[in-house]
Amino acid sequence: DGGITQSPKYLFRKEGQNVTLSCEQNLNHDAMYWYRQDPGQGLRLIYYSQIVNDFQKGDIAEGYSVSREKKESFPLTVTSAQKNPTAFYLCASSISSYEQYFGPGTRLTVT
C-alpha cells in the first residue's frame, strides 16, 4: 500500500525544546517537501529536497532544519529558534515537483 506517512498525528512540546517530525514515503519519489499551514494563510514551503543528501530552503526556513539521508525519509526538526512553532505541518513527495502527494499531517502544539 503506497503512500506517505507522517507521525505522530498530534505532538505536544514545551517551549525551548527541539522536536522532530517524521515523514516517510514508499512511492519511490525523488523529491520531498515540508509545508507549514496556519489558518487563513494557505501552505508555506519550509524546505525541500530533490535528491538524497541535498536540500534547499523554502520561503520560511528560519528555525527549522532537515536531513535527507535516505530517499524514503525526510525528517523535519523544529528548533527552539522558531518563534511561533504551533502549526499544522504537511509533508509531500513527487516524481517531479509538478504534482505533489501529501501526507496526513502532524499538528504540533508548543506551550
Add this chain to the structure above:
Amino acid sequence: AQSVTQLDSHVSVSEGTPVLLRCNYSSSYSPSLFWYVQHPNKGLQLLLKYTSAATLVKGINGFEAEFKKSETSFHLTKPSAHMSDAAEYFCVLYNTDKLIFGTGTRLQVFP
C-alpha cells in the same frame, strides 16, 4: 511575479445546488494550475490539474475547472453539491520547482 488569489475565503451552498470557487492567477508564462481539497485535519488531495491542454479540465468527484487566459482565471465548479464536499479548497500554481498556494476557500454545505 507568480501568484494565486482565491477570491472567497468562505462559500456556503445548499446540498444539490451548484458550487463555484473562484481563483485568479498571475504568471509571466503559460501556467500549470491545480485544485487541491483538504478535509479537516487531513492532508491535501489533488482534484484536478491544467497543463496547457484542454481548457476545461475534469477532476474527481464531479468537479471541473475552466482555464480562461483572457481573464487569468481558473474557477472550480460542480453542478450539484454533496454534504461530503464540505472541505477547504486550494488553488495552486506551479512555479519553476515549487508550488504556490492560494489562501484557501472553505466550502460549507447545508442540508
